Every structure is written in structure tokens, then in C-alpha cells.
Amino acid sequence: MAKIKDKKANRLIKESSPYLLQHAYNPVDWHPWGEEALTKAKQEDKPIIVSIGYAACHWCHVMEHQSFENAKIAEVMNQHFVCIKVDREERPDVDAVYMDALQAMGLQGGWPLNVFLNPEAKPFYGGTYFQPQQWLTLLHNITAAFAQNRQELDSSAEQFGQHLNRNELEAYGLKESKLQVHEEDLTKIYQALSSRFDRKHGGLSPAPKFPMPTNYLWLLRYYHHTNDEKALKHLHLTLREMAYGGIYGQAGGGFARYSVDEEWLVPHFEKMLYDNGQLISLYAEAYQATRETLYHDVVYETIAFAERELMSPEGGFYSSLDADSEGEEGKFYTFTKNELHQLFGSEEPLFSKYYHATAAGNFEHGRNILHRRISDEAFAEENELELEVLQDMVQNWKEKIMQVRAERIRPALDDKILCSWNALMLKGLADAYYTFGNKHFLKLAIRNAEFILRNFKTGNRLFHNYKNGKATIEGFLEDYAILINAFIRMYEVTFNEDWLQQAKELTAYTLDNFFDEAECMFYFTDQEAEKLIARKKELFDNVIPSSNSVMAINLHLLGLYFDEHNYTELSESMLAKMKDLVLKEPSHLSNWAILYYYKLAQTAEVAIVGPEAPEMRAEISSFYLPNIILAGTTDKSELPLLNQRVAIGGKTTVYVCYNKTCQLPVHHAADALDQLKGKQESEKFPAL
Structure with a gap:
């Protein structure tokens, strides 16, 4: 050649x-x-x-x-x-x-x-x-x-x-109706989803297996609402097996796109930004709900992977890493037994036992995909080691593996930067900060958000791509929807109202330029964009949630923040059209199912006013409360949720409200949590 x-x-x-x-x-x-x-x-x-x-x-x-x-x-x-x-x-x-x-x-x-x-x-x-x-x-x-x-x-x-x-709503038998939500529908969604559970290895059968984070974000909410231990058990099984498997970077963090087998062992080694951003969100939220140490480690390691291998000098995140290097899939990440012996010497047998490496290899060409099967606690006991000693050894092993990989020919980097995928990573970073309070995560998030505003946004219009100082392709609905969602979360973790205003302005633009009033759904393309032979609507959640489901959630949240009843009504109308499909096929509509849960359980509005509002926010957000919105100010604000709310007696005050009805203001996070938990545990809310 x-x-x-x-x-x-x-x-x-x-x-x-x-x-x-x-x-x-x-x-x-x-x-x-x-x-x-x-x-x-x-x-x-x-x-x-x-x-x-x-x-x-x-x-x-x-x-x-x-x-x-x-x-x-x-x-x-x-x-x-x-x-x-x-x-x-x-x-x-x-x-x-x-x-x-x-x-x-x-x-x-x-x-x-x-x-x-x-x-x-x-x-x-x-x-x-x-x-x-x-x-x-x-x-x-x-x-x-x-x-x-x-x-x-x-x-x-x-x-x-x-x-x-064709009319996409008619094609799937979706009809105009008024939204009615029922407690038993959550059980129907769970039963339909659980019929596909792989109860041995986690995830959904059959292989190949994709992480599909929104399925498990919904499962977390279902467990929170029902205390169904079977749901929690499957969630734990799935997140643990993914974190132990070859789909996860055991040495350097980060998830590959999918597993070709049912055990999460052999990945398709490409690593995509959109997967890792969403999985940071999922594991952070799972940690909130369970305090499982493994989930903490996955979040920290995956953020380190993204910062190290995908972050540009300007603060944006590149799109992906290739599966191949030197003409072989996975060569960068895998090792022969001989390579491991040369690297670890007398510790190699223990290393190989921990990561299940063999002389024959578990992958092509006698190479080994590093993976785990049991917890550190169980491995330490099995091998008569102190847990701290084992964990020190594992950390040392990881550092040596990374040193070897630094000398290898790296997989190719797709260095274009996409707005929607960066927004997923931005949301992941904000979610990680929301859970862990690690200021480095917030610093990364703010840097990325500012990069997005600087390079993707002109007026209220977005671009989709960026490279070499240029953004050339008009934004799609996914860019607007996911960025709006990320900006809402940025407001919740900073109480900087600029992020919320950005979200509202972008929402207004989508309603003017993407919305189809006849079908009460959003087109994927801007009305000013290039005309293709068809103008499509994205309805089904896939490896990335559908742009319409994300917009429906955005409208629900912004309707509460700004007391915009038309936003709330539109969100309900969109969900009403999708409801029958959600009940039948939740694995393809799990983000819609999350909105269904929000509507059923009623979203709590938590307003914090006073000099210690940021500290109070941090205390409240460390608990797993998946159906609240947070608003706050140290002084005063014209935001409808905060307007005319004051710090009583000069002390930071928390107002917990549901559906425009507020409970007594309190001055301690513990009291606000009691109000939130008491409301959630004592009532099953009626149909809307």
C-alpha cells in the first residue's frame, strides 16, 4: 500500500x-x-x-x-x-x-x-x-x-x-390525552423492565450489553419510592458487575461503549464521552442512595480518566478514544501473562489472581482483559491479607500499569468537541459535586460550562460541533435539551442564577424554532437548518436519552422554578402522549419513566434564604432526594421560588413546598429533611 x-x-x-x-x-x-x-x-x-x-x-x-x-x-x-x-x-x-x-x-x-x-x-x-x-x-x-x-x-x-x-406519533399509536398518573403504573413499569433483567450478571439480557444509565437512574427512583429490595438488589448487581468487568478501565478508570458478552468482560474498547458523563451521574447518585464505597471510587476514577485523556486545553471534552491501536482492538489496555510477570515480579501471581489474568489469556492473542470478581474485603480475607495492605498494593499496581501504558502507542483520539456530549459531561461533573462536595469537580464543571458558552453559543442559538477554533454545524435539539438540563443542575450546585436564566433563554429558543404545535413534540432540527428529505422527531431513549424526553423534564423543572404553568402543561402533554409506550417498553423510554415518577410523587420545591444558604444546600444535597429542586440566595432574589422569602430573624431559613403549598419554615437541614422524608413516606399522591 x-x-x-x-x-x-x-x-x-x-x-x-x-x-x-x-x-x-x-x-x-x-x-x-x-x-x-x-x-x-x-x-x-x-x-x-x-x-x-x-x-x-x-x-x-x-x-x-x-x-x-x-x-x-x-x-x-x-x-x-x-x-x-x-x-x-x-x-x-x-x-x-x-x-x-x-x-x-x-x-x-x-x-x-x-x-x-x-x-x-x-x-x-x-x-x-x-x-x-x-x-x-x-x-x-x-x-x-x-x-x-x-x-x-x-x-x-x-x-x-x-x-x-410519516406522522411519528400516529405511527406508534400515540394520542392526545390528559395526563393521569397512578401508583400501580410504577409497578407496571418495573415489571416490564425486570422481565429483561439478567439476574446473574446484571444489566438487561441479551448480550451485547450497553450500560444504558437512564434505566438505572429510574430504578434508583423506583426503589426510593417503593423500598422494593429486589430493585435495589438488581441495581447493585449491575453497577458492581460493570465496575468489576472489562468494560471498566480497572487501572485508569472510564467505561468502554459496551460489552460483547453477558458478563461485562470483553468490551468494544472504544471509549465515548457521552457514556462516561452519564455514568458519572449514575454512580454519583447511586452512592448518595447507598453509600457504597465502590461507587465513590468509580466516580473519582472516571472523572480522572476524562480529565486526563479527553479534556482539551481550552476546557472542552473530546469525543472518544478508538478501540484499536497498532491495528489490534484493545491492545493498549490488555497484557500477556509474561508482560505482567516482567512488570510485577514476585507480586505477579497475586496480581493475576486479583485481576484474573491467565497464561492462555481471556482475550485475543493470549492477552488478558483485567477484571475483578469479588470485593477487596472478600479478596483480602481469602488471601489472608489486611485490607489496607491489599488496597495499597492495588494502588501501586494501577500506577505501574499506567506507567507501562504511557509508553505504548495510544488509541486514536477523536478530537472534535460536541455540544450535547460536553453537556452530558458537565451534568456528570455537577452531579459529582452535588454528591461529594469535591471543589475540583465544581472547578472542572465551571470551566467546561464557560467553554461551552464561549464556543457553542451565539445569542440564544447553539452550534453542535467545535474544532480548531470553529463551530460550523447548527445545533440540534439534543444540544439545547441536554445543555438546558446541565445548566439547571449548575444552578442547583452554585445558586448562580445566570445558569438558570441561560436555561430559560435556550428553552424559549427551542419553543420558537423546534416545537411542532400540531403534535406537541419537538423536531430534532431547527426550522432554520438545512432541509433534509424528512424532518424527524427523536422519541425513544437510547444510549443517550431522547431529546424530547430531556426537554419534557426540563419544562417540568423550569415550570417549577419560574412558575410557568404553560411549561408544566406542555411537559404533561408530552408525557401523556408517551405514557402507554412507557408502560410497555420502559427499557427504551426510561427517561420518560423518570418524568412519570416526578409527576406521580410530586417534586418538592426547596428554597433556602440566608447567609449560610450554600452550606445548607451542601448539607441537604448530600442526602438522596431524587425528586426535589433547590433554589437559594444569601440575600434576596426575584426568582419566583425565592421572591418575598426571607431569612427569618436573620438566620438561614429553609422553605419546603409541594404544589405551591409550603410547610413551616425551618432553620436546620435536619428539620427540612424530616419534612421531605415525612411527606414522601406518609403519602401516596393522587392522580393529577
């Missing part, structure tokens, strides 16, 4: 996306998604290949090396097609349209996603990964069909185009 310096660059060389730049020296005449490529297809009357992937995608790399670097295959692609490369992380709108089309064709979705379009950009065939000969044969077949059966292809494309533009 020719060296890069001997190759001719294609149009992608001008792009900033690492994924597109990976393909910049392919012999394929790639175009980025845009008007130039779409116009060319119309002018030359050629079908279009849209190939979608992302930088950390293993099989995207494989198909590139096998097919897109193959001169013979490239010649066919260039002669008969207009070829477009898309980074799905930069253009989730394009990805959503053509992924929906692929699934409408009855095919399994995934990446790389390769879709064939007619010159009007309407899809007629597609697939995911193809072996080289399969791909070449398909290219010839599509070329022949386009020449000989054009009318049939265009007719098929028209049908798929109609499918993509």
Missing part, C-alpha cells in the same frame, strides 16, 4: 472531523454531505452512496481498509456513483433519516451504515458492513438496476420517502 504522502487527497482533506479525515486519502472520490454533492448527483443523474460512521467505529475501519482503500472498488464507486461520507456524530440528523430508512427496509441497523439513494436523495437500498467482494457485487448490481429498472427504483425510493415523512 502506498504511503499517505504518495497518495492524492480527496475533498475530505478540507474537513475537520477526524472520521472524515481518516478517509481523506482513499482513492474513492468522497464528498462531505452538502449541496455540492447533492447537486452533482442531480446534474449527472447518478445514484448516491451515503456511507455513515464515526471515528471510534471498529468495523468502519475494517470496511475502509478492505474496500475504500481498494483501487479497483474505488474505480467502480467513482464511475457510477456520487460518494458521500458522513460522520454520524457531527450529523446525527442525516444519520437518523437514513437509519430509519434502513430499518424500514427490514434490515438491522448499525455502523458503518451504507445507503444507496436516487439523485433526489431518497433511499432505495442499504446495509451495514459488507465484505469487499459483497460490496463490489452490490455496486455492479445497483449500477445495472439503476440503468435498467430506474422506474422501479424511483418508485421504491418514493415509498421510503413517504415512510420517513
Whole structure:
């Protein structure tokens, strides 16, 4: 294969996306998604290949090396097609349209996603990964069909185009109704979710297993509301097995994207910012509820991983780390038994017992994925060690592993910075500070929030991407929704009302530019954005919560903060439409289920006024109270929740209110906690 310096660059060389730049020296005449490529297809009357992937995608790399670097295959692609490369992380709108089309064709979705379009950009065939000969044969077949059966292809494309533009709410049988919430519905949601529990290894069956944090954030709330020990048991099992498994970086922290097996042992080694931000939130909240030391350690180690390996000098967080290094998946993170012996000498047998490393290896090429099976307490007892001695040894082992990894060739870094994914990390950092009070976490959060405002926000409009000093793609609903949610949390941990005002201004923009009044849901794209063949709505929660579910929660919270009844009504209307689906398929709608819990249990409004408001906030927030909002000021505030509330007798005063009805003001966090817990434990709230 020719060296890069001997190759001719294609149009992608001008792009900033690492994924597109990976393909910049392919012999394929790639175009980025845009008007130039779409116009060319119309002018030359050629079908279009849209190939979608992302930088950390293993099989995207494989198909590139096998097919897109193959001169013979490239010649066919260039002669008969207009070829477009898309980074799905930069253009989730394009990805959503053509992924929906692929699934409408009855095919399994995934990446790389390769879709064939007619010159009007309407899809007629597609697939995911193809072996080289399969791909070449398909290219010839599509070329022949386009020449000989054009009318049939265009007719098929028209049908798929109609499918993509269907009324999404009607497609899923979602109807306008008034929200009614019932206690028994929480049990129905739990039963539907628990039917998929893997009771041996945690998580949901079958493999592959993704962390899916919102499932367990809902489970935490369900346990808090019901005291159902079975829910807590499964939560513990899942979070422990993930933290012990190969999906978690045993030496350096941070989670991989998913596990290919049911035991969380063998990960797909790519590490994504969006997973780690959400998992910081999950483990921090789980620690609040349980005081489990393991969860504390996971939060601290994962934040250290993100700061060390994903944080830019400017304060933003990069998108991901690749699965591969030196052409092998996981090589950076795995060790042969011989490597471990050279590193640890006489301690190697104990190390290998602790991390389950063997001579044969538990992964490819005789390599070992470090993982645990039991707690430090159990291991210390089993091996007749003092717990403190073992923990000192483990810390030393981790440091040595990290020293070795520092000398290795690192996985590739996707160094684009995305607004929505940074907002998830911002929320994670704020949640960690909320739980632990560690000022370094708050410092990181403020630095990241200021980076976001500086580089992604112009007026009340957001951009989606940032690299090399430029933000070039208009923001999507996920950018607005997740950032609003993070800013609400930033207010709660700082009582700086600027964050809450930012959240309200961004919300006003989404209502003006994304909202569909006819369906009472938000579009994924801005009304001013590029017009694709369909304008989609994101309803289902996936590895990232759906932008509509996040907006519905935002409207619920902001409705309380600002006494905006229209926000509250809109939130309820959105949830009412989704309710039947939530009861049936909670694993795909768990963020909606969280909102259902908020509505059922009624969110407490906690207002703190007085000179020690920050200290009182810290004391209250160290307890697990998943259905409250916090507002506070050391002096006075025009915020509706704080307006005309005073520090009685000059002493910091706490007001606990539900549904605009307040209990007696108190001066001690313990008394406020008694009011909160007493209310939650003594009443089951009626239907709205």
C-alpha cells in the first residue's frame, strides 16, 4: 500500500472531523454531505452512496481498509456513483433519516451504515458492513438496476420517502390525552423492565450489553419510592458487575461503549464521552442512595480518566478514544501473562489472581482483559491479607500499569468537541459535586460550562460541533435539551442564577424554532437548518436519552422554578402522549419513566434564604432526594421560588413546598429533611 504522502487527497482533506479525515486519502472520490454533492448527483443523474460512521467505529475501519482503500472498488464507486461520507456524530440528523430508512427496509441497523439513494436523495437500498467482494457485487448490481429498472427504483425510493415523512406519533399509536398518573403504573413499569433483567450478571439480557444509565437512574427512583429490595438488589448487581468487568478501565478508570458478552468482560474498547458523563451521574447518585464505597471510587476514577485523556486545553471534552491501536482492538489496555510477570515480579501471581489474568489469556492473542470478581474485603480475607495492605498494593499496581501504558502507542483520539456530549459531561461533573462536595469537580464543571458558552453559543442559538477554533454545524435539539438540563443542575450546585436564566433563554429558543404545535413534540432540527428529505422527531431513549424526553423534564423543572404553568402543561402533554409506550417498553423510554415518577410523587420545591444558604444546600444535597429542586440566595432574589422569602430573624431559613403549598419554615437541614422524608413516606399522591 502506498504511503499517505504518495497518495492524492480527496475533498475530505478540507474537513475537520477526524472520521472524515481518516478517509481523506482513499482513492474513492468522497464528498462531505452538502449541496455540492447533492447537486452533482442531480446534474449527472447518478445514484448516491451515503456511507455513515464515526471515528471510534471498529468495523468502519475494517470496511475502509478492505474496500475504500481498494483501487479497483474505488474505480467502480467513482464511475457510477456520487460518494458521500458522513460522520454520524457531527450529523446525527442525516444519520437518523437514513437509519430509519434502513430499518424500514427490514434490515438491522448499525455502523458503518451504507445507503444507496436516487439523485433526489431518497433511499432505495442499504446495509451495514459488507465484505469487499459483497460490496463490489452490490455496486455492479445497483449500477445495472439503476440503468435498467430506474422506474422501479424511483418508485421504491418514493415509498421510503413517504415512510420517513410519516406522522411519528400516529405511527406508534400515540394520542392526545390528559395526563393521569397512578401508583400501580410504577409497578407496571418495573415489571416490564425486570422481565429483561439478567439476574446473574446484571444489566438487561441479551448480550451485547450497553450500560444504558437512564434505566438505572429510574430504578434508583423506583426503589426510593417503593423500598422494593429486589430493585435495589438488581441495581447493585449491575453497577458492581460493570465496575468489576472489562468494560471498566480497572487501572485508569472510564467505561468502554459496551460489552460483547453477558458478563461485562470483553468490551468494544472504544471509549465515548457521552457514556462516561452519564455514568458519572449514575454512580454519583447511586452512592448518595447507598453509600457504597465502590461507587465513590468509580466516580473519582472516571472523572480522572476524562480529565486526563479527553479534556482539551481550552476546557472542552473530546469525543472518544478508538478501540484499536497498532491495528489490534484493545491492545493498549490488555497484557500477556509474561508482560505482567516482567512488570510485577514476585507480586505477579497475586496480581493475576486479583485481576484474573491467565497464561492462555481471556482475550485475543493470549492477552488478558483485567477484571475483578469479588470485593477487596472478600479478596483480602481469602488471601489472608489486611485490607489496607491489599488496597495499597492495588494502588501501586494501577500506577505501574499506567506507567507501562504511557509508553505504548495510544488509541486514536477523536478530537472534535460536541455540544450535547460536553453537556452530558458537565451534568456528570455537577452531579459529582452535588454528591461529594469535591471543589475540583465544581472547578472542572465551571470551566467546561464557560467553554461551552464561549464556543457553542451565539445569542440564544447553539452550534453542535467545535474544532480548531470553529463551530460550523447548527445545533440540534439534543444540544439545547441536554445543555438546558446541565445548566439547571449548575444552578442547583452554585445558586448562580445566570445558569438558570441561560436555561430559560435556550428553552424559549427551542419553543420558537423546534416545537411542532400540531403534535406537541419537538423536531430534532431547527426550522432554520438545512432541509433534509424528512424532518424527524427523536422519541425513544437510547444510549443517550431522547431529546424530547430531556426537554419534557426540563419544562417540568423550569415550570417549577419560574412558575410557568404553560411549561408544566406542555411537559404533561408530552408525557401523556408517551405514557402507554412507557408502560410497555420502559427499557427504551426510561427517561420518560423518570418524568412519570416526578409527576406521580410530586417534586418538592426547596428554597433556602440566608447567609449560610450554600452550606445548607451542601448539607441537604448530600442526602438522596431524587425528586426535589433547590433554589437559594444569601440575600434576596426575584426568582419566583425565592421572591418575598426571607431569612427569618436573620438566620438561614429553609422553605419546603409541594404544589405551591409550603410547610413551616425551618432553620436546620435536619428539620427540612424530616419534612421531605415525612411527606414522601406518609403519602401516596393522587392522580393529577
